[in-house]
Amino acid sequence: MMESKSPVCNTCGEEIGVKPNGEFFVACHESCLEYEFKEGRRICLRCGNPYDENVLDDVEIKTSKHQSTIATHISNTPQDSGIHARHVSTVSTIDSELNDEYGNPIWKNRVDSWKDKKSKKNKKKHAKATKAEDPDAQVPPQQHMEDISLNPEAASATDVLSVVIPIPRTKITSYRIVIIMRLTILALFFHYRITHPVDSAYGLWLTSVICEIWFAFSWVLDQFPKWSPINRETYIDRLSARFEREGEQSQLAAVDFFVSTVDPLKEPPLITANTVLSILALDYPVDKVSCYVSDDGAAMLSFESLVETADFARKWVPFCKKYSIEPRAPEFYFSLKIDYLRDKVQPSFVKERRAMKRDYEEFKIRMNALVAKAQKTPEEGWTMQDGTSWPGNNTRDHPGMIQVFLGYSGARDVEGNELPRLVYVSREKRPGYQHHKKAGAENALVRVSAVLTNAPFILNLDCDHYVNNSKAVREAMCFLMDPVVGQDVCYVQFPQRFDGIDKSDRYANRNIVFFDVNMRGLDGIQGPVYVGTGCVFRRQALYGYSPPSKPKMLPQSSSSSCCCCPSKKKQTQDPSEIYKDAKREELDAAIFNLGDLDNYDEYERSMLISQTSFEKTFGLSAVFIESTLMENGGVPDSVNPSTLIKEAIHVISCGYEEKTEWGKEIGWIYGSITEDILTGFKMHCRGWRSIYCMPLRPAFKGSAPINLSDRLHQVLRWALGSVEIFLSRHCPLWYGCSGGRLKWLQRMAYINTIVYPFTSLPLVAYCTLPAICLLTGKFIIPTLSNLASMLFLGLFISIILTSVLELRWSGVSIEDLWRNEQFWVIGGVSAHLFAVFQGFLKMLAGLDTNFTVTSKTAEDLEFGELYIVKWTTLLIPPTSLLIINLVGVVAGFSDALNKGYEAWGPLFGKIFFAFWVVLHLYPFLKGLMGRQNRTPTIVILWSILLASVFSLVWVRINPFVSKTDTTALSQNCLLIDC
Ligand SMILES: O=c1ccn([C@@H]2O[C@H](COP(=O)(O)OP(=O)(O)O[C@H]3O[C@H](CO)[C@@H](O)[C@H](O)[C@H]3O)[C@@H](O)[C@H]2O)c(=O)[nH]1
Ligand SMILES: [Mn+2]
Numbered sequence: 001m002m003e004s005k006s007p008v009c010n011t012c013g014e015e016i017g018v019k020p021n022g023e024f025f026v027a028c029h030e031s032c033l034e035y036e037f038k039e040g041r042r043i044c045l046r047c048g049n050p051y052d053e054n055v056l057d058d059v060e061i062k063t064s065k066h067q068s069t070i071a072t073h074i075s076n077t078p079q080d081s082g083i084h085a086r087h088v089s090t091v092s093t094i095d096s097e098l099n100d101e102y103g104n105p106i107w108k109n110r111v112d113s114w115k116d117k118k119s120k121k122n123k124k125k126h127a128k129a130t131k132a133e134d135p136d137a138q139v140p141p142q143q144h145m146e147d148i149s150l151n152p153e154a155a156s157a158t159d160v161l162s163v164v165i166p167i168p169r170t171k172i173t174s175y176r177i178v179i180i181m182r183l184t185i186l187a188l189f190f191h192y193r194i195t196h197p198v199d200s201a202y203g204l205w206l207t208s209v210i211c212e213i214w215f216a217f218s219w220v221l222d223q224f225p226k227w228s229p230i231n232r233e234t235y236i237d238r239l240s241a242r243f244e245r246e247g248e249q250s251q252l253a254a255v256d257f258f259v260s261t262v263d264p265l266k267e268p269p270l271i272t273a274n275t276v277l278s279i280l281a282l283d284y285p286v287d288k289v290s291c292y293v294s295d296d297g298a299a300m301l302s303f304e305s306l307v308e309t310a311d312f313a314r315k316w317v318p319f320c321k322k323y324s325i326e327p328r329a330p331e332f333y334f335s336l337k338i339d340y341l342r343d344k345v346q347p348s349f350v351k352e353r354r355a356m357k358r359d360y361e362e363f364k365i366r367m368n369a370l371v372a373k374a375q376k377t378p379e380e381g382w383t384m385q386d387g388t389s390w391p392g393n394n395t396r397d398h399p400g401m402i403q404v405f406l407g408y409s410g411a412r413d414v415e416g417n418e419l420p421r422l423v424y425v426s427r428e429k430r431p432g433y434q435h436h437k438k439a440g441a442e443n444a445l446v447r448v449s450a451v452l453t454n455a456p457f458i459l460n461l462d463c464d465h466y467v468n469n470s471k472a473v474r475e476a477m478c479f480l481m482d483p484v485v486g487q488d489v490c491y492v493q494f495p496q497r498f499d500g501i502d503k504s505d506r507y508a509n510r511n512i513v514f515f516d517v518n519m520r521g522l523d524g525i526q527g528p529v530y531v532g533t534g535c536v537f538r539r540q541a542l543y544g545y546s547p548p549s550k551p552k553m554l555p556q557s558s559s560s561s562c563c564c565c566p567s568k569k570k571q572t573q574d575p576s577e578i579y580k581d582a583k584r585e586e587l588d589a590a591i592f593n594l595g596d597l598d599n600y601d602e603y604e605r606s607m608l609i610s611q612t613s614f615e616k617t618f619g620l621s622a623v624f625i626e627s628t629l630m631e632n633g634g635v636p637d638s639v640n641p642s643t644l645i646k647e648a649i650h651v652i653s654c655g656y657e658e659k660t661e662w663g664k665e666i667g668w669i670y671g672s673i674t675e676d677i678l679t680g681f682k683m684h685c686r687g688w689r690s691i692y693c694m695p696l697r698p699a700f701k702g703s704a705p706i707n708l709s710d711r712l713h714q715v716l717r718w719a720l721g722s723v724e725i726f727l728s729r730h731c732p733l734w735y736g737c738s739g740g741r742l743k744w745l746q747r748m749a750y751i752n753t754i755v756y757p758f759t760s761l762p763l764v765a766y767c768t769l770p771a772i773c774l775l776t777g778k779f780i781i782p783t784l785s786n787l788a789s790m791l792f793l794g795l796f797i798s799i800i801l802t803s804v805l806e807l808r809w810s811g812v813s814i815e816d817l818w819r820n821e822q823f824w825v826i827g828g829v830s831a832h833l834f835a836v837f838q839g840f841l842k843m844l845a846g847l848d849t850n851f852t853v854t855s856k857t858a859e860d861l862e863f864g865e866l867y868i869v870k871w872t873t874l875l876i877p878p879t880s881l882l883i884i885n886l887v888g889v890v891a892g893f894s895d896a897l898n899k900g901y902e903a904w905g906p907l908f909g910k911i912f913f914a915f916w917v918v919l920h921l922y923p924f925l926k927g928l929m930g931r932q933n934r935t936p937t938i939v940i941l942w943s944i945l946l947a948s949v950f951s952l953v954w955v956r957i958n959p960f961v962s963k964t965d966t967t968a969l970s971q972n973c974l975l976i977d978c
Contacts, residue, residue, distance in 0.1 A: 159238045161478040162485060165231040167809045172228070175805040179223060182798035186216055189791050196788070201778035208769055208780040211762035218752070218759050223802075225749035226521030229809060232693065234478035236471055243481065244285075253481055254288040254455035254633060255473055255536065258445045260438055261463040262296035264374065266855040269305035270367050271464050271703070274329040276306070278467035280313045280406075280420050281320035281328035284474065289420035290453045294441045298392025298401070298426045300382040301374035305367055306424050310405035312363045313422070314413045319356050320470070323349055326697070329466035330360045332499065392426060400428035400652040402448065402645060423452065427652040435654070438532075439668035439675035446542060446667050447651035451623050451644055456633035458542065462533040465702035468497070472699035476536040479691045487548050490541035490688035491680070493527075494534040495519065497698040500706070505816070506923045507711045508823035509704040512816040517806060518749070519692050526746040527690025529753065530680030534700040541683055543628050544617070544666040550687040550741065619660045623647045671728050674721025678730055681750055687741035705854045708927035712874045714854050716831035716838075719757040723839025726754045757839070760832035767829060767881045767921075770913035774888030777895065779910060825920035829881055830874045878924050879943035885914045887947060 166172075190213065198205040243251040257279045261272050272293070279291045295302040320328045327333055334357055381393035392398045405411070405422040413419050427444040429435060436443075442460060449455065457480060459473065469475075476492040479485055495515040505512075519528040541547075614625045623644070627635065635644070650656070657663060663670035669678040680690065693699070705711045725731060732750035736742055742750075773779050803817060889911055896907045918925075 159242065160235070160485075161239055161242075161482045162232055162234045165233055167229055167231070171805070171809045175802070175809060176227065178798060178801045178805055179227075182795070182802055183220075185791065185794045185798050189795050190216070192788055192791055198778075198780060201776075201780065204769065204772065204778055204780045207765055211766045211769075214759065214762040215766075218756065221748055221752035221755070222518075225525060225745050225752070226517060226806070227745065228524035229517070229520040230524040231520065232523070232691070234475050234693070234695070236474045236478060239474055239478050239481070243477075250285045250288070252285060252288055252474075252477060253457055254290070254453065255284070255457045255459050256445075256449040256453055256455040257289065257291040258442060258449070258458060258460040259291065259293045259463055260296065260441050260445075260460070261293065261302060262438075262441075263853050264297060264299045264301040264305070264371070266853050267463050269301060269371060270331065270364065272302070273305055273309040273312075273363075273367060274331045275461060275463055275466045276309050276422065277313055277316050278327060278329035278470075279461075280422065281317045281470065282420075282467060282473060283321070283324075283470040286418050286420050288455070290423065290449065290455065291420060292423045292425055292445050292449055294445050295424065295426040296435075296438075296441045298395050298398050298429065299374070300384065300390040300392065301370055303390075303392075303401075303403070303424055303426075304370050306403075306405065306422070308363065308366055308370070310411070310422050312359070313406065313419060314411060315356070315359055317419060318413045318415045318417065319352065323352075324470075326470060327466065327468040327701070328470050329468075330356075330363075332466065332468075332701070334360060396429055397431055398426070398429055400649050401426040402648050402652070404452075404645075421453065423448070425652065428654045430654045433654040434670075436663055436670045437673065437675070439663060439670050439679070440657075442675075443657070443662050443667040444652045446539075447619075447621070447624055447656070448648045450539070450627040451621070451648045451651060452635070454539075454627045454630060454633045454635050456539050456631070458537045458539055460533065460535060460537070461700065462702060465496070465533045465700045467699070468701040469695055469697040469699045472695065473536065475693050475695050475699065479693065480536065480538060485691075488550075488687070488689055489527075489538065489691050490547070490683040491527075491530060491535050491537045492691045492693050493519070493530055493680075494693050494695075494699040496531060496534060497701045498704045499701050500703055502706060505819055506926065507706070507708060507826075508816075508819045509706060509711065510816070511820075512812055513820040516812050517810045520694075520810065522746065522749055523692035525749070526684050526743045527688075528680075528692040529749070530676045530683075530690070532674075532676035533702065539633065540631060541688055542667055544661065544686075546686045547688045616659070617661045617666065619651070619656050619662065621647060621651050621656075624651055669730070671730065672721045672724040674718055674725070677721065677750070677753055678725055681725075681730065681732060681735075684746055684750075685736035685739060685742045687739070708924070709872050709874070710854060712827070712831045712872065715827045716835055716874065719827075719832045719835030720838055720842075722754040723757050723835050724842070727839060727843050757832040757835045760828045760836060763825065763828040764833060764877065764881070767825070767917045768884065770910060770917055771881075771884040771888035773910045774885075774892035774907075774914060819923070822920050822923050825917075826878055826924045829921075830876075830878050833877060834874060875928065876943060876946070878921055879928065880946045881917060882921050882925060883943050883947040885917045889914050 190209075193209050193212065239252075259272065259275055259279070261267050264272075276291055276293060279289070282289055293302075293306060316328075316330060319325075325333055380389075382390035384390055391401055401424070403424040405424070406419040411419065425445060425448050427435075427441065434440075445460075446458065449458070457476075459476075461467075472494065476494075479489055479492050496511070497515075498510055501509045522528045614628070618625050618628060623639075624647070665682070667679075668675050669682055672678050684690070705714050726733075729735065732747055732754060769780060806812070807814060807817060892907050892911055892914075896904050
């Protein structure tokens with residue numbers, strides 16, 4: 001058992017040894033061998049055993065290579081050596097390293113087990129190569145660093161925790177060829193379109209060509225970031241083999257969990273409780289988990305329900321861990337329809353499960369009672385159980401509140417085991433202060449958690465996203481704790497998955513195309529965008545630092561906002577360079593000082609810290625600033641918990657962020673209601689990369705608004721957020737270009753995420769065109785020559801082919817793709833359109849956009865929600881489009897009936913076009929009908945009015961038609977859908 005005390009190397013996870021002269025060296029197989037080899041010895045100094053010849057050969061090849069990696073580890077992460085040193089000081093005897101409890105030389109055992117592992121790995125690799133369709137499938141060049149698996153020499157250096165699995169070459173190459181083909185055809189197509197105007201309907205033709213060019217442009221933006229998609233595989237068993245050795249304390253990194261809620265009436269406390277319970281019951285060492293719940297509504301209901309939740313967790317957590325159940329959110333676990341009696345499960349489980357279910361039902365009753373009580377606020381405001389008045393009675397004007405439940409020194413579970421910490425946080429709100437919605441709430445949590453627990457990693461979840469896979473954090477750690485892959489990773493994003501969505505996913509709520517296609521494409525470039533939930537951050541990345549491999553540059557715009565101090569001293573160099581150097585030095589000095597901070601008294605200590613520019617960046621909390629310097633997280637043992645709480649209250653005060661970099665350069669970034677895109681974007685601009693992690697069992701699951709109106713409002717909010725970014729200083733079109741750290745394909749993807757709302761303008765125009773054509777008898781395409789018909793056909797085929805090939809590599813179903821298309825049109829002609837106008841209004845009039853929280857339903861009403869139609873202006877444009885197109889079809893038919901045989905040919909073309917519109921809007925039409933086929937009369941009235949006015953005016957004015965009589969020409973029109 002002496003063994004258990006030996007220190008462990010952070011790099012390879014092996015134990016560390018000490019050379020006779022007192023220097024440290026890593027006694028793991030590789031480095032030890034290399035060391036010895038370099039010394040020219042073939043016998044291990046430590047144990048006296050001769051080395052295995054095979055092993056030696058192997059080492060000979062890679063000595064130089066591996067040494068350089070080790071060197072970079074040490075130089076890049078100075079604390080590594082620090083850790084070695086710290087650990088070594090705790091080693092009591094060196095002998096403990098040499099022999100295991102049976103007296104066998106440990107060294108020999110290690111070599112054996114290593115050889116063992118190696119042969120196993122080779123076998124595995126073999127299996128994989130045969131499994132994959134093409135063993136030397138293409139790897140995007142950016143991926144080489146991580147793709148250790150394909151490089152056997154590097155792979156044996158340490159057991160890799162994750163590998164990149166490229167898409168088989170056969171699939172990806174044909175996909176790329178078709179993309180290039182489509183691009184070429186598109187160019188030829190536009191050449192044709194532009195050189196062949198329709199003289200009889202010049203206006204119509206021009207409009208349609210402009211629209212088409214815009215569509216082509218947005219296609220390019222969407223397509224090219226999908227150029228080199230990848231998949232990844234993780235090995236969580238290796239993770240625990242490396243960091244959780246038997247008999248030793250777990251070396252896994254700690255994680256702070258953030259859950260944000262704002263309105264307990266729209267976000268039922270039971271949903272939040274489930275999220276919290278699923279976090280507390282994670283399969284992760286309890287002392288490494290802390291859960292912070294942010295209550296932006298300062299609601300006593302949220303607080304009280306958290307008290308109940310903490311209490312229920314004492315039973316729930318041990319039950320989950322005992323029987324390893326999934327998911328660990330009770331509501332969703334108990335609603336699984338599985339016959340537990342069928343597989344021979346232990347009778348004790350069945351019994352306990354039943355008892356647990358009863359307990360949960362009681363818990364639910366208590367929660368529902370709390371909710372019922374909270375429906376009507378008493379006149380004098382809420383009072384807590386102890387008779388004092390609830391501090392948050394005025395939600396816009398209240399002090400910061402923090403309450404720690406459970407955890408270290410707190411309540412234990414029913415079996416007496418420790419539970420993770422659970423902390424309630426409601427940041428201070430005062431009138432006259434900007435609160436920055438969710439981003440502000442998250443930043444407050446970043447600071448509170450830094451003061452209280454300071455875990456090196458942060459996982460944030462919306463209140464309705466519960467942990468569905470209790471090993472999710474381990475999955476993320478396979479990347480973040482990997483010394484090679486992880487060092488430049490700012491976050492690991494998991495896809496959002498949803499519960500309770502109607503089978504056909506009528507409104508594309510699941511967003512499958514985005515999560516399974518686009519995000520995987522991005523993972524092959526610089527990493528997925530941050531989507532606001534289900535994401536594990538490296539805390540240091542949130543503090544605005546650049547990745548360790550690119551240390552020279554600091555946040556680019558901080559040079560403009562912080563140039564105050566150093567640039568005044570030396571005027572010769574580039575001020576931003578000076579700033580960077582100075583900041584480095586300050587940081588070094590601060591770290592150095594921190595080491596012997598104990599030697600200073602309180603005053604000197606605060607002086608030391610304030611000398612630096614840290615206060616200007618992080619605000620006036622010395623405790624917080626100190627915490628930012630601990631790259632590996634953790635809080636000093638010595639500090640008194642009550643001072644910490646006081647400090648925690650300080651850092652959530654509403655004035656704390658004034659004149660700091662919070663929200664500008666560090667933490668969650670302000671300035672858009674889609675703070676997520678902005679936050680991830682800034683990190684990528686600094687040169688970080690992110691990782692997309694898709695475990696087989698979805699890591700997190702959330703709820704989505706399933707009725708039409710709520711969904712449209714959600715999409716409106718997202719699109720508005722994008723327009724806000726477009727109009728801000730962070731516009732991806734030019735922001736951060738000088739730094740050159742954002743890969744250009746990644747930039748393209750970001751540009752796509754902010755310009756997509758603008759596509760609504762050409763889309764609305766394009767959806768009106770078929771109706772106009774039908775009403776006026778004109779058409780947007782002239783008579784086709786053979787060549788032109790080929791072009792149209794080619795374009796058509798290439799569009800279908802790209803989709804088919806995309807479906808093949810991504811595994812997305814054709815229904816999902818079609819839904820996505822449909823909702824692209826529905827959202828485009830309603831929500832996106834409004835977003836564009838609101839965005840510009842906001843900019844011109846300085847109005848603030850409000851974050852309308854999506855309501856989440858607690859009870860499953862068998863999709864009752866799906867059929868709710870709430871009146872909203874968003875419904876008018878698509879309804880109008882539907883009606884004019886239908887009117888157009890009728891008019892077209894009656895016209896053709898009047899005109900006789902020749903009219904039918906061109907009519908067919910136009911009707912096809914109109915159907916294209918109606919088909920895309922079909923889910924919308926269904927949504928309008930509701931369950932009882934009833935639509936709010938007002939919507940119908942308005943739409944009919946608009947549509948008929950429009951049609952009438954149209955027929956009268958006919959602006960697009962040239963005055964010359966060209967009816968004959970237009971009748972010869974052919975239609976090809978483009
Ligand atoms: O002032 C606020 C407003 C919202 N929230 C929280 O923000 C989260 C997201 O709100 P929701 O209404 O569920 O928005 P969705 O559209 O479903 O969320 C998606 O889009 C948001 C960006 O608009 C992201 O922040 C989310 O993570 C992402 O899931 C919820 O937990 C809220 O409690 C706050 O904490 N404070
Ligand atoms: Mn949500």
